[in-house]
Amino acid sequence: TSGIQNRDLRATLLQSVELEGGESVRREPRTSSWYREKRNGMLGTFNAGQTINALRRLFAGGSMARGSEESGNGSWKRQVDDIRKVFEFKEILGTGAFSEVVMAQEKATGEMYAVKCIPKKALRGKESGIENEIAVLRKIKHENIVALEDIYESSSHLYLIMELVSGGELFDRIVERGFYTEQDASALIKQVLDAVNYLHTLGIVHRDLKPENLLYFDPHEESKIMISDFGLSKMEGAANDIMSTACGTPGYVEVLAQKPYSKAVDCWSIGVIAYILLCGYPPFYDENDSKLFEQILKADYEFDSPYWDDISDSAKDFISNLMQKHPEKRIAGGTALSKNIHESVSRQMKKNFAKAKWRQAFNATAVIRHMRRLQLGSSVDSSQHRKQNPASMPGKSQSVDVSSVHRSPEQAPNSSSRTGKPERHTRPSTVTTIVTGSKNRQPVLLQSSGMPRFTVHVRDEWLTVPCKDATCTIKWLGFEALKRYIKNKPDNGGIQRVKDTSFVIRRCQGLGLLDVDDMIEDVLEDNDFVELAIEGDTMSQDFIPNQPGASHLSRAFREPDQFISLDGNSLTSADLVNLGKGLYKIKLTPEAEEKVVQSRELLDTIVKENKVVYGITTGFGKFARTVIPVSKLKELQENLLRSHSSGLGSPLSPERTRMLLALRINVLAKGHSGVSLETLHSMIQAFNASCLSYVPEKGTVGASGDLAPLSHLALGLMGEGKMWSPKSGWADAKYVLEAHGLKPISLKPKEGLALINGTQMITSLGAEAVERAEAIARQADIIAALTLEVLKGTTKAFDSGQKEVAMRFRSLLDSDHHPSEIAESHRFCDRVQDAYTMRCCPQVHGIVNDTIEFVKKIINTEINSATDNPMVFAERGETISGGNFHGEYPAKALDFLAIGVHELASISERRIERLCNPSLSELPAFLVNEGGLNSGFMIAHCTAAALVSENKVLCHPSSIDSLSTSAATEDHVSMGGWAARKALRVVEHVEQVLAIELLAACQGIEFLRPLRTTTPLEKVYDLVRTTVKPWIKDRFMAPDIEAVHRLLVWNIAAPYIEKYCMEYIPESRPSSPTAFALDPPPSPRKRVRLE
Structure with a gap:
């Protein structure tokens, strides 16, 4: 999109300027620089009341132009019939609920501005919002606040000429850079506090401070920070003026409590933002809005270990003083400007952003998702200075609401009220941590977002259709797909006119028919696959298309801006999987x-x-x-x-x-x-x-x-x-x-x-299989530890002679290190040892890790091997016919991988049995109340058993088979293609079985409440509960299993495991309640609870 699509702007420019004496005359267009010089003298005497009165006349349908009898204080706007005669529109910067912001160049001076185009008809009945915003903007002038330069008016639109801010959002740059230097962080905090203190001095409350509204003035590294979007701001009328409108972000305590509030809400916002900058995740988070708001109302946040362990007390005090539940106790902006406070926070920011743990995917996702989903009210335009890029690149987070992108000013106001349904939140951005194989490459935090895309199956074609407006209907999607379909057909596919074509559409997943009048945002998700059947075509009841994107990996594609240089020698399996995801481009050395x-x-x-x-x-x-x-x-x-x-x-x-x-x-x-x-x-x-x-x-x-x-x-x-x-x-x-x-x-x-x-087919699929196997092996340790805790097992078997797996178990279960009320509850039980499925996890899981490591070495060697025939050796001036094309190496390795990783599912299924069997678990049968009426995990366990049984067949080695081909010329083959494909199937089954065990273990925790487990396992439990709620009674279970299948619990447990390993004391702890003893110790030592 290169400019605003407004067909109403066609007339010639009319410029009317009122003189101080009231005379109205025609003049040539004045430049914005001329107006800036005049503004101080003319606008300074024109108060907010006069602004509001004039605007009310405008929104009532009349012109804003005052007659000579009203012009005593001078004109503060310019009449124009065609804004394009004054400005050349370049590109759309952003789209809000009622306006569109366009980058424009003033023709007379060549200067660049951001022009906010507001249709008058969109604001009828909403005049107070724009009245308030203009009154506030005209009052303020600060180097860290986006300035209002001029105002133009046409018969249909109001145009606010704003200072152009092109550096992007604060969080975009954080995601791009990974960390800030101490100097940069200190300057950033000081600028924000200084601007907010300035606003408060003038009696202005912003009421919408959030990362999206903190912008960089330009793309340069040393750019200053700017506060934008004053659509929800308010001017206090008296010294102790209070407000009560329910609006603002992020979730002010006073607003949720429906209590009057004042400028202290801005201090709360700065506290929330500082909290996120220091640790990488939000202070309040819950998928359930009611629970989330309850947290905010109680100011229920913590400085969680281990993320806050190394953060200074002064930084914590700074945040605590800003995030006080009671507004009168919060420190003001001026106090927060004290040098020692913001500089201590800056030092901590530098330290934390340098940590690799901050780059965990779920943390950054939670930040962005949380900050946007908490918005209780919306301004006239909440994205006025944000660059819109539908095909966004990794590392560039997009903050424009995709449901409103590309609307013309005339269309904008109706977009949110067509259905009368509650507002739908946009889907969270996807953030992925990528660590390439080369030591010279650093982990890159990538974020992808943009307009939704849908893949439509029309007869024999798969067509990707981008949707610029999520409020479009299913009928629009069908017509758009048909237009693309006939482009590929010499005879237009037998279709005469698209508009006259009748069709039906259904989702490929679940095969549900879609009403053509439904809006896309109500019935489809981004990257959904749908089938379109033209009238007269056959749509069979059991038709399930071969979906090209039906792999475990992400289907979405956003063009990357990072490159991997290929030399044939240094590519790794992890690099290859990331290339498959579309996270990098390629170039040669x-x-x-x-x-x-x-x-x-x-x-x-x-x-x-x-x-x-x-x-x-x-x-x-x-x-x-x-x-x-x-x-x-x-x-x-x-x-x-x-x-x-x-x-x-x-x-x-x-x-x-x-x-x-x-x-x-x-x-x-x-x-x-x-x-x-x-x-x-x-x-x-x-x-x-x-x-x-x-x-x-x-x-x-x-x-x-x-x-x-x-x-x-x-x-x-x-x-x-x-x-x-x-x-x-x-x-x-x-x-x-x-x-x-x-x-x-x-x-x-x-x-x-x-x-x-x-052998690239075998090897590329093998690379995915081994990377996924490595990931699920780590998951398996955490899930098994959670099961052991639920079944009240012991850690005594995991002594210092055991290596990696046992260390992970101890790091998650050691109740001296992480106190566990569940472990305390069976300190002196009479059991001597656990069943093999718990006690022998280090041995069973350990050989799986060794198998994966062995296979990964072979796959990485194959990735960088010349497998052609004949091979060309330029340095020797000859070609040689060899046998490197034979896939026996990767085939045998992948057969071995399937056999090894299968054991994770085999032992997991036995643990699921122990969880579901009341005689073994001391929990309700099948982990549900009112057994008989409810069946709980009965058939989920059967599903796990079926997957394990299927794996036993798939583990039969394909590489032991061979057939002679090509007239006995190729008389021994590897069958490596099937080895790779079935290895992937085995890994996927293992992932699914462990997902069922994870759900079962978390459900078991419910029956042990109010007792709590160790801190890391509680975090794992909390993560699962953000996706799947507990079972009170039977419900459709398959979607929950699929949801947890995609959940990575390793990311949340890893920091605790790393921290434990650094503080590890090799000897086992006989006095730990998880170490069984038939008799109590003679003199129990006092236990100190470690926070």
Whole structure:
């Protein structure tokens, strides 16, 4: 969007300026700089009352122009018929509920401003908001507050000419940089406090201080901070004036309590923001609004360990004084400006932002989500200076409400009142922590957000449709999908007119039919898949499309701005998975480019000299002795890709196809394949644009490489077959490439073979399997520890001779380190030892960790191995036919991975049995009250048992099988493709079984209340309860299991584990209540509760 879409602005400029004597004359347009000079003399005598009276006349339908009898104090606005004759509109900066803000350049001076365009009809009945905002803005002048420069009026709009602020939000820069220096932090805090103190001195209360309204003046590092958005601000009429309007952010105590309040609410806001800056998470958080507001009303926040352990007392006191429940006890802005307070906080900010733990994904997500969902009232425009970027890049958080993006000023006011339903909160941004394999790369905190996208299946096509306005209807989505569908069809797909086409739409998930008059935001979620059936087409009852995005990884794609440099030697499995998620673009190192050029020059020499070399001037496999004429070498390579593109089954998801393409690029970058630099760059451009070929998952035997899937991958790059991109959805490959300004690759001798000969399908899927296995193995330790606590087990078995797993268990369960009331409750029980499923976790889980580590080494080696045939050695001037294309290494490793990681599910299912069995758990049967009427976890346990049983079959090694192919030329194969696919299935089943155990263990905690477990396990419990509520009676359980399947409890427990390991005392603690003793100790020592 490059400018405001207002078709009403067509008239010529009329400029009327009133003289002090009341005479009204025509004048040429004055510049904003001229008006600034006049403002001090003219506007200073025009008080707020006169402003309000004039505006009331305007909003009643009349003109704001005063006659000569009312002009004694001078004009404070300019009449204009067409604002575009004064300003050149550049781009939309943001859209609010009633206005649109556009970056504009004043034609007379060339100066840049932010023009806030407010339709008059949008404000009828809401005049007081804009009246108040203008009155406040005209009164203030401070270097850290966004200034009002001028006001223009047309017959349909009011235009506020604001100071342009282009540096972005405070939180955007924090997410980008990760931490602030002490000097920067000190300057930031001082500027905010100074501006707020200035406002309070003038009797102005902002009432909407939040991170979104703290902006940087420009993108430079040393930029000053600016306070914006005075739509909810208020001027106190008297010294002790109080207010009672229910508005403001973030959740003022006085507002929620429905009590009068004053400027102390701004101090509360600064306290909340300081709290978040210091620790990375909000002081109040709960998915349930009632519970959340209850926390705020009680001012119920804590300085939680371990996040606040190293934070100074002065910083805590500073926050506590600002976040006092009683307003009269809060420190004022002037007091907070004292040097020792804000500088101590600045030092702490520097220290905390340097910690890797702050970059945990859930913390940053909670901050942004919490601060936005607590907004009780909205200003005329809460996003007036925020850059709008629908396809946002990682590291750039977007704060424009997607439900209002791209509305014209005339459309804006009706958007929130069409259905009469309560306001829907936007979905939280997704924040991901990425740690690449290279030691030189630092963890990068990425955030993605933007307009919602939907994938629509129309006949044989998958189409991605971005939705600029969430209030659009399902009918709009259908018509938009049909428009895109007929673009791909020479005969328009038999559709004459889109508007005359009848259709039905349903969600692919759950297969529910959608009413075409429903609004998208009410029935669909971002990245949902839907099926559109045109009247006369068949929509079978059991139709479930092969969804290209149905993998465990994220389906959403936002173009990244970070790069990974590939050299063929240093890529890791973690890097590859992140590339699959679309978190990075790719580029080659100069050294890799040089090797590629050299190897290609050698191949060109071979062709020029008419040498006979396999795959370059000969046929393939059985036809290796057939020499091909030079004139047909290009056709040879094209035929190779077409004939070998014979795979079947569901397509790989976009994430897995990205991984496949990235890995093939990495192998080619080694310079042993003979591919040209031009072709390699074309592949990189396709990857960076996320143009991904249709690659069926079945058809590879794993030698000579993954021929079928890699042929499908290369065929799309040739412009043949199907291809997917976020911009086009599924369509003909040629169309998708053209839509992104890319050309199909033109194959040179040997290049077809170079693109398909290798183990990249096995290895890329194996990389995902091993990374997910590593993650779930960590999860398993935490979940098992929680189960052990619920079953009142002992930590005595986890002595210092045990290593990593036992250490994790002790760090979570050691009641000397983390006091546990549950552990205290069975201090002197008569049990001697636990069942194997609890006592032997270090041994069972431990070998799984060792297996994963072993497999990961093999996969990382394979990722950076040349697997082509023949291989080109430019430095030696020769080609060699080898066997690196054989997938036996990764195949055997992934069979081993499946066998190893399966055991996590096997032992977890037995623990679920113990939780559900009342004779073993001393808890209600199946963890539910009123057994018989309710069945509780009865069938959830059966689901776990079924998954474990299925895994037992999947753990049968596929690599022990082999079949002779290609007329006995390729007479031993690895079957690695199936090894990789079933390893992923095994890992997914393990994740699901452990999700069921986590739910069961948390439900068990409910029956032990009011007793509390250790602090880290309580945090794990709290995290689960933010997603799934306790079972009081039976309810639909499958969605809860799916929700917890996606939950990462490791992130919340890791800081406690790390802290324990640093303070670890090797000997076991016989006096701990979790260490069983048949007889009480003769003289129990006094126990000190550690906070």
